Amino acid sequence: MNRHELKESLLKGDPAFWTELPQLNRKADGFDDLIFLSTLRKKALTRGIKRPQSSRTVRLAVIGGYSLYPLHELLVHLLESIGIACELFVGDYDNYVSEAMEEGGRLVLFNPHVVFLLPGVQRCKYPGSLTDARDQVQAAAESVVHHLLDLCRVLQERTSAQIILGNFLPVSRHDPGAFRARTLASDWNFRRWVNLELGLRLPAGVHLCDLEFLASRHGGLAGENPRGWFESKQPCSFSLLVEICREVSHLIQGLYSAPKKVLVLDLDNTLWGGVVADDGLDGIEIGDTSPRGEAFKAFQRHILTLKGRGVLLAVCSKNDHAKALEPFEKHPEMVLRATDFVAFKANWDPKSDNIRRMASELNLGLDSFVFVDDNPAEIEIVRQFAPEVLTILLGPDPAEYAGQLQDCRLFEAQNITAEDVQRTSQYRAEMERTSLLASATDMDAYLASLEMEGFINEFNPVDVPRLTQLINKSNQFNLTTRRRTEAEVQALIGHPDFISFSVRLKDRFGDHGLIGIVIGERKGDVLEIDTWLMSCRVLKRQVEETMLNEFVRLARDRGCVRMKGVYLATPKNEMVRKFYPQMGFQSTEVTEERGEYSLDLSTYQPSPTKISVKRQDS
Amino acid sequence: MNQTEVIAKLQEVFDDIFLEPPKLTPAISAKDVPEWDSLLHISLLVAVEKTFDVRFRVGEVEATRNIGEFADLIAKRKTEK
Numbered sequence: 001m002n003r004h005e006l007k008e009s010l011l012k013g014d015p016a017f018w019t020e021l022p023q024l025n026r027k028a029d030g031f032d033d034l035i036f037l038s039t040l041r042k043k044a045l046t047r048g049i050k051r052p053q054s055s056r057t058v059r060l061a062v063i064g065g066y067s068l069y070p071l072h073e074l075l076v077h078l079l080e081s082i083g084i085a086c087e088l089f090v091g092d093y094d095n096y097v098s099e100a101m102e103e104g105g106r107l108v109l110f111n112p113h114v115v116f117l118l119p120g121v122q123r124c125k126y127p128g129s130l131t132d133a134r135d136q137v138q139a140a141a142e143s144v145v146h147h148l149l150d151l152c153r154v155l156q157e158r159t160s161a162q163i164i165l166g167n168f169l170p171v172s173r174h175d176p177g178a179f180r181a182r183t184l185a186s187d188w189n190f191r192r193w194v195n196l197e198l199g200l201r202l203p204a205g206v207h208l209c210d211l212e213f214l215a216s217r218h219g220g221l222a223g224e225n226p227r228g229w230f231e232s233k234q235p236c237s238f239s240l241l242v243e244i245c246r247e248v249s250h251l252i253q254g255l256y257s258a259p260k261k262v263l264v265l266d267l268d269n270t271l272w273g274g275v276v277a278d279d280g281l282d283g284i285e286i287g288d289t290s291p292r293g294e295a296f297k298a299f300q301r302h303i304l305t306l307k308g309r310g311v312l313l314a315v316c317s318k319n320d321h322a323k324a325l326e327p328f329e330k331h332p333e334m335v336l337r338a339t340d341f342v343a344f345k346a347n348w349d350p351k352s353d354n355i356r357r358m359a360s361e362l363n364l365g366l367d368s369f370v371f372v373d374d375n376p377a378e379i380e381i382v383r384q385f386a387p388e389v390l391t392i393l394l395g396p397d398p399a400e401y402a403g404q405l406q407d408c409r410l411f412e413a414q415n416i417t418a419e420d421v422q423r424t425s426q427y428r429a430e431m432e433r434t435s436l437l438a439s440a441t442d443m444d445a446y447l448a449s450l451e452m453e454g455f456i457n458e459f460n461p462v463d464v465p466r467l468t469q470l471i472n473k474s475n476q477f478n479l480t481t482r483r484r485t486e487a488e489v490q491a492l493i494g495h496p497d498f499i500s501f502s503v504r505l506k507d508r509f510g511d512h513g514l515i516g517i518v519i520g521e522r523k524g525d526v527l528e529i530d531t532w533l534m535s536c537r538v539l540k541r542q543v544e545e546t547m548l549n550e551f552v553r554l555a556r557d558r559g560c561v562r563m564k565g566v567y568l569a570t571p572k573n574e575m576v577r578k579f580y581p582q583m584g585f586q587s588t589e590v591t592e593e594r595g596e597y598s599l600d601l602s603t604y605q606p607s608p609t610k611i612s613v614k615r616q617d618s
Numbered sequence: 619m620n621q622t623e624v625i626a627k628l629q630e631v632f633d634d635i636f637l638e639p640p641k642l643t644p645a646i647s648a649k650d651v652p653e654w655d656s657l658l659h660i661s662l663l664v665a666v667e668k669t670f671d672v673r674f675r676v677g678e679v680e681a682t683r684n685i686g687e688f689a690d691l692i693a694k695r696k697t698e699k
Contacts, residue, residue: 036634043637069657197669225678232656238664 003036010044017044018051021260031238037068038077046503054085054257062111063091063099064166065120066321067233071241072350075116078249084256093233094120100155108158114255116209116248118166118366119148124194126185129178137184140194145197153380164251165202166244167195167210169236207251214243234520250409260390260410261364263306263354266347266373267317267324270394270401271303271336272296277323287333295398300335307340307507310410312427314343316354316371316376321346330534342427347443350377352385362427370410418426447542447610453544454611455504459493466514470533475572478533478580479565497522498530499554505538505611512538516547520555520563527555529565532579543611548583549606550613556601619696622682624670625690631665644686 001020009017016485021041028034035203060074062072068090075085089110091099096117099107126140152163168191180186184193195212202208213224218240228234268275272290273285285293307313317324324346342362345354359366368390373379374394394401394407492500503516515535520527533542555563565580579586585597625642633639640651643676648654663679682688
């Protein structure tokens with residue numbers, strides 16, 4: 001959605017307005033864009049468009065050495081858009097010292113949760129001469145730092161608020177020239193020294209809004225606004241003001257929300273260039289032999305730094321497990337190794353399923369996961385089927401990957417502890433104890449270890465009650481959901497035009513009983529699959545493959561050359577929508593409600609399975 | 619751009635920023651529009667500078683008495699570019 005589409009959704013009274021708004025805020029490139037969105041938000045409020053409940057209400061005080069409009073307007077807009085409602089106290093221009101100090105004053109009575117204190121740069125200036133002794137200048141700088149930290153302490157004593165302290169914008173004009181570097185008395189050095197000391201001495205409960213950093217990121221001159229200062233005491237240009245408000249909003253959000261814990265990464269074209277299964281170990285781009293390879297390597301280095309700060313890493317890739325693992329084990333240029341990950345899912349299941357599995361295995365909420373992929377389709381499936389997961393779609397250039405991830409600002413900690421640094425090894429140990437099936441190759445070994453036996457029986461009178469029950473009860477793994485009475489089932493026994501059989505499954509842990517049914521009707525040399533259903537508890541045990549192998553064998557015996565399958569959609573059988581194509585059938589006609597598929601029996605190769613098949617006649 | 623053209627374009631800017639946008643005429647001014655306070659005025663100027671790609675000089679917008687004069691100022695700064 002762009003801003004005009006958002007306006008349309010406002011005019012239509014569409015509640016989607018509220019979900020789109022934060023996304024547009026993030027994309028908004030500049031002050032007037034955000035003010036436009038802020039106006040829309042206020043219009044949506046007056047029109048009473050149904051909005052999600054705010055997650056909390058914050059009493060926010062904004063005080064400082066500048067005019068605090070439109071700063072507070074932007075700040076409140078950003079916070080309200082992400083579900084943080086604000087009660088606001090706005091200080092008067094350059095009145096923050098008395099506002100903070102006044103016992104029983106308006107600010108204290110307001111009892112803020114959060115105070116944003118933005119001191120004016122005019123208070124951070126050495127009054128003497130550029131040639132004054134360093135000790136003398138340093139004492140003056142010290143007193144600026146002390147004054148501000150005292151103010152914070154007083155505020156904390158009187159209000160129990162969390163404090164966000166803005167430091168001082170750097171100088172961006174040349175004066176006094178290169179000499180600025182040779183004396184602490186130059187505005188440039190004086191402010192930098194004060195900023196540095198403020199950051200290093202911040203007490204608990206005080207957080208820095210680093211204007212020096214923001215201005216350097218934004219560009220010093222682009223942050224200047226002398227006319228705004230003379231006309232209405234603005235701290236800086238409106239474009240830099242937006243960045244400051246984003247930072248304060250980010251810090252406030254960080255006070256109330258848990259940080260992300262797990263970074264889930266795609267492999268091909270995310271951690272290396274190319275597709276390892278196609279290009280091979282030698283063909284992927286990683287490492288210092290090419291610029292692209294270097295870029296991917298740098299991205300891996302950044303990811304490893306995140307791990308060092310306590311972020312858990314995981315892999316989620318549509319891939320063959322062994323092939324996906326190979327670069328981590330054998331490629332000399334890889335920075336990341338298999339032991340850096342707490343989960344490694346390389347298979348063909350939907351990524352949303354894999355991430356859900358990781359969440360349950362690691363016992364972490366889905367909302368602590370971040371998923372990174374270069375493929376928009378994969379991002380979309382996770383957005384749709386695991387919406388709690390935050391997704392990042394990588395841009396077209398791997399040189400930008402690290403920067404893009406950093407700018408999402410998801411893994412920033414207020415503090416980093418020694419425990420953070422060890423987190424991966426703790427989780428890995430836990431994962432090994434629970435030893436869950438992580439991969440397709442493990443899956444094969446696992447299935448083999450089950451020692452499964454499949455008993456194939458053509459329909460017979462003894463089974464009729466159980467057959468009828470299953471036919472009338474199965475909803476999910478049921479291609480056509482055709483129900484039948486006992487008499488109708490009975491009528492199929494020994495019928496010359498029908499091939500009908502059931503499967504029972506046993507493994508070394510016990511008997512699952514009769515769990516699968518197929519009914520096929522022979523029409524000339526085509527076998528039409530009337531019914532195919534299965535009990536969900538034996539999914540992914542290769543029962544499907546076993547059934548098809550058997551079905552094809554019986555069909556060929558009766559002279560069929562083609563098999564025709566149909567999928568009839570119901571509200572409950574979405575899981576088998578793609579079943580026939582997955583089994584190797586060609587689609588002939590597919591709509592939302594039904595799909596028709598065909599299998600050429602002359603070329604069909606039986607799938608190998610770990611189920612040993614027993615037939616009634618053998 | 620003449621005054622009428624400028625005012626037509628200004629109307630779009632106002633529509634984006636005001637909750638209840640006034641219908642602009644050369645004679646209208648901030649005191650005729652309750653919503654148009656000094657705070658909203660700042661947003662308006664930023665949007666106008668961007669939309670028209672002009673840069674005002676310190677104090678000169680304050681000196682205009684109505685939309686007509688404001689539009690003339692925009693046109694003047696525009697031709698100087």
